[in-house]
Amino acid sequence: MKLVLYGSFPASEADRVARHLTSNWEVVPVFNEAPAQDKRERLADAEVMVTSVYRSRDPPAPKLRLLQCSSTGTERIDLEHLPRGCIVCNVHGHEIAIAEYAICAVLDWAIGYRSLAAAFHDGSWTLAEWVDGPNHGEAFGKTLALLGFGRIGREIAIRAKALGMSVAALSAWRSAPPDPTLVDRAYRAGEWRAFAEAADFLVVSCPLTAQTRGMIDAAWFAAMKPGAVVINVGRGPIIDEAALHAALAERRIRGATIDVWYKYPPASGERVRASRFAFHELPNVVMTRHASAHTEETWERRFRAIAENLEAFAQGRSLANVISDGGGKIDPSGRGQRESGDIA
Amino acid sequence: MKLVLYGSFPASEADRVARHLTSNWEVVPVFNEAPAQDKRERLADAEVMVTSVYRSRDPPAPKLRLLQCSSTGTERIDLEHLPRGCIVCNVHGHEIAIAEYAICAVLDWAIGYRSLAAAFHDGSWTLAEWVDGPNHGEAFGKTLALLGFGRIGREIAIRAKALGMSVAALSAWRSAPPDPTLVDRAYRAGEWRAFAEAADFLVVSCPLTAQTRGMIDAAWFAAMKPGAVVINVGRGPIIDEAALHAALAERRIRGATIDVWYKYPPASGERVRASRFAFHELPNVVMTRHASAHTEETWERRFRAIAENLEAFAQGRSLANVISDGGGKIDPSGRGQRESGDIA
Numbered sequence: 001m002k003l004v005l006y007g008s009f010p011a012s013e014a015d016r017v018a019r020h021l022t023s024n025w026e027v028v029p030v031f032n033e034a035p036a037q038d039k040r041e042r043l044a045d046a047e048v049m050v051t052s053v054y055r056s057r058d059p060p061a062p063k064l065r066l067l068q069c070s071s072t073g074t075e076r077i078d079l080e081h082l083p084r085g086c087i088v089c090n091v092h093g094h095e096i097a098i099a100e101y102a103i104c105a106v107l108d109w110a111i112g113y114r115s116l117a118a119a120f121h122d123g124s125w126t127l128a129e130w131v132d133g134p135n136h137g138e139a140f141g142k143t144l145a146l147l148g149f150g151r152i153g154r155e156i157a158i159r160a161k162a163l164g165m166s167v168a169a170l171s172a173w174r175s176a177p178p179d180p181t182l183v184d185r186a187y188r189a190g191e192w193r194a195f196a197e198a199a200d201f202l203v204v205s206c207p208l209t210a211q212t213r214g215m216i217d218a219a220w221f222a223a224m225k226p227g228a229v230v231i232n233v234g235r236g237p238i239i240d241e242a243a244l245h246a247a248l249a250e251r252r253i254r255g256a257t258i259d260v261w262y263k264y265p266p267a268s269g270e271r272v273r274a275s276r277f278a279f280h281e282l283p284n285v286v287m288t289r290h291a292s293a294h295t296e297e298t299w300e301r302r303f304r305a306i307a308e309n310l311e312a313f314a315q316g317r318s319l320a321n322v323i324s325d326g327g328g329k330i331d332p333s334g335r336g337q338r339e340s341g342d343i344a
Numbered sequence: 345m346k347l348v349l350y351g352s353f354p355a356s357e358a359d360r361v362a363r364h365l366t367s368n369w370e371v372v373p374v375f376n377e378a379p380a381q382d383k384r385e386r387l388a389d390a391e392v393m394v395t396s397v398y399r400s401r402d403p404p405a406p407k408l409r410l411l412q413c414s415s416t417g418t419e420r421i422d423l424e425h426l427p428r429g430c431i432v433c434n435v436h437g438h439e440i441a442i443a444e445y446a447i448c449a450v451l452d453w454a455i456g457y458r459s460l461a462a463a464f465h466d467g468s469w470t471l472a473e474w475v476d477g478p479n480h481g482e483a484f485g486k487t488l489a490l491l492g493f494g495r496i497g498r499e500i501a502i503r504a505k506a507l508g509m510s511v512a513a514l515s516a517w518r519s520a521p522p523d524p525t526l527v528d529r530a531y532r533a534g535e536w537r538a539f540a541e542a543a544d545f546l547v548v549s550c551p552l553t554a555q556t557r558g559m560i561d562a563a564w565f566a567a568m569k570p571g572a573v574v575i576n577v578g579r580g581p582i583i584d585e586a587a588l589h590a591a592l593a594e595r596r597i598r599g600a601t602i603d604v605w606y607k608y609p610p611a612s613g614e615r616v617r618a619s620r621f622a623f624h625e626l627p628n629v630v631m632t633r634h635a636s637a638h639t640e641e642t643w644e645r646r647f648r649a650i651a652e653n654l655e656a657f658a659q660g661r662s663l664a665n666v667i668s669d670g671g672g673k674i675d676p677s678g679r680g681q682r683e684s685g686d687i688a
Contacts, residue, residue, distance in 0.1 A: 008471075008475060009475050012476075032471075096482060096484045096508065097455070097482055100451055100454065100455055100482055100483055100484065100507065101455055101457070103451060103507075104448065104451035104452060104455055104457045105457070107444055107447060107448035107451065108448060108452070108457065110444065111441070111444055111445055111448055111639075113445070113448045113449070113452065113630075113632075114458060116632040116633070116635055117630045117631065117632055119632075119633065120618075120624075120631045120632050120633045121624060121631070122624050123617055123618050123619065123622070123623055123624030123631050124615050124616060124618065124624075125608075125609050125615065125618060125633050126609045126613055126614070126615045126616075127352075127376075127609040127610065127611060127613060128613065129609070129633065130608070130609055130633055130634060131352060131353050132356075133633060133635055133638065135638050135639050135640045135643070136635070136638060136639055137639060137640070137641075138440060138441055138444055138639050138641050139444055140440045140444065140641070141641075158506050159503075159506045159507060161506070162502050162503045162505070162506030162507075163444065163503060163506075164440065264469075264474070265469050265470050265471040265473070265474055266471065267471060269470055269471060269472065270470070271468050271469065271470045272468060272469065272470075273467055273468045274464075274467050274468065274469060275467065278467070279467055280464075280465060280466050280467030280468075286461045287461065287464045287465070287467050288457075288460040288461055288463075288464050289460070289463065289464045289469055289473065289474055289477060290474060291460055291474075291477055291480070294477065294479050294480060295455070295479050295480055295481060295482050296479045296481070297481075297482050297484065297485075298479075299479070
């Protein structure tokens with residue numbers, strides 16, 4: 001069966017994918033910089049594609065039966081550009097890495113780890129500096145508010161409970177109420193204000209959908225505690241860009257750690273700013289390059305899962321993480337997933 | 345009963361202590377800068393003293409019946425300077441704050457949180473920087489090695505297990521073998537080499553005693569993995585100063601986060617370096633000013649516990665955390681404590 005790894009990200013992982021495959025696949029990597037004609041030819045008879053970006057400007061793939069997304073978010077896959085009946089799956093394996101990043105951010109803000117290190121950068125002290133130095137805070141007893149409670153939210157909750165935090169979570173709770181040992185208080189979308197008010201740390205890890213785009217807006221920031229910190233490991237536009245910048249610049253909230261952004265770098269190689277606002281000039285913002293999941297272990301877990309799904313497809317077994325069965329609609333919860341992380 | 349808060353640290357907390365006292369106490373704060381004659385007079389008839397430093401150069405306290413240390417470490421209390429029969433207690437309440445600091449340090453080193461933030465400091469990116477940026481690591485599956493398994497070690501282990509880490513602990517295990525849900529592998533002092541070899545993160549939280557002074561020396565660093573990180577939240581001199589500096593400067597280990605030091609600032613107010621070595625010039629060292637425990641919540645827990653002990657003493661009830669019953673010897677485990685953190 002012909003498998004195209006479309007785009008430089010999956011293409012560069014061709015060896016890793018091949019290592020986990022057992023059936024007889026023709027594996028064709030197509031890098032971003034490949035000539036347009038090559039891309040067209042390679043997609044013309046592809047039966048399976050692994051990619052995280054497939055838009056109407058990309059060449060058609062009329063024989064495609066499975067698009068296996070190489071990321072969890074599928075907002076850059078245009079379903080109407082796929083042939084009828086093409087199944088779309090996404091993939092996970094990043095939840096541990098993202099949970100560790102979020103918990104590190106919580107602890108860093110709670111105890112001021114970076115500030116403590118900066119204050120002692122020359123390794124000298126006086127008795128007054130030592131004894132009368134400012135006290136820092138604790139995560140213990142604080143409320144971690146999870147917007148979305150899918151795989152990532154669950155892993156964050158496990159760690160937050162061990163820190164002695166109170167866990168609030170806002171989710172659709174479609175399948176079942178949340179495990180009370182992990183979630184102290186469950187909210188639905190209609191209760192967003194009480195949820196926002198409760199948060200000492202608000203962690204965003206839901207999918208970007210029509211419902212969640214711009215969901216966190218000025219009204220949320222007005223409801224939040226002045227000492228609250230926002231951590232976004234989901235998708236940038238879930239938080240209204242202008243409202244977030246204003247809340248941080250005007251100190252309506254304490255700070256933010258932001259891994260996911262509003263403007264992504266184009267295939268042309270051009271350098272761009274991640275936002276039209278100068279978040280990087282604010283002292284109360286920690287910015288990272290959408291890398292919270294980027295660990296060697298994530299790629300290993302993820303491409304192993306992708307290869308397992310490709311094998312299941314080749315052998316006619318049922319697929320994991322089906323988010324569209326070919327009818328042109330996305331169900332971000334994934335068929336057969338117990339919890340989805342979506343919020344409405 | 346006359347209570348002297350001896351030294352600026354407990355003296356400055358006089359209000360907090362008084363708030364938790366219920367019996368009739370005469371509370372006398374004595375700050376470092378008090379005239380020598382005042383100090384002498386105030387200690388002459390003190391029955392109870394709260395202090396973290398009481399040395400032979402300090403005035404005698406011939407009527408003293410209880411020295412309640414205001415810290416956990418009692419290495420700056422000279423027992424031979426106390427009248428016969430004077431009980432010595434220490435105090436805790438810092439274990440949550442220190443555990444959060446240690447876990448934050450583990451996560452920061454594991455995932456490179458500070459590095460990720462520094463790399464994106466101007467908030468701009470290219471596709472290559474995003475997609476081909478370096479992978480970071482995970483704490484998940486790594487081995488956290490705890491030197492000492494008292495209150496602090498236990499709190500660290502709770503959090504490390506939730507992170508999916510393997511927990512190794514070296515301790516005296518005097519009372520009982522460790523809880524297998526918290527400690528995957530228990531070591532005794534004689535097995536130090538296997539313990540050092542296993543560590544991805546070595547956290548020092550045992551007391552400073554004749555046995556532990558200089559315990560971690562060049563032989564330990566030779567045994568450790570090149571990727572290992574040392575985190576010291578116990579006492580500086582448990583790690584040989586020169587060996588630690590050499591191991592870090594020559595990259596025999598990956599890095600260190602150090603909160604406890606070799607030279608403390610004197611009462612004169614003079615500014616001093618925390619080590620005779622230039623740790624602050626090494627890029628692989630995070631230094632903080634012995635502040636991991638310094639949270640408002642620690643002081644509140646600690647002075648509440650101190651006041652409860654003073655009340656117990658006044659009312660003839662049994663005391664908590666007795667480390668000397670007046671016979672001139674220290675038992676750092678504390679009478680009636682299940683686990684002590686000491687290692688031999």
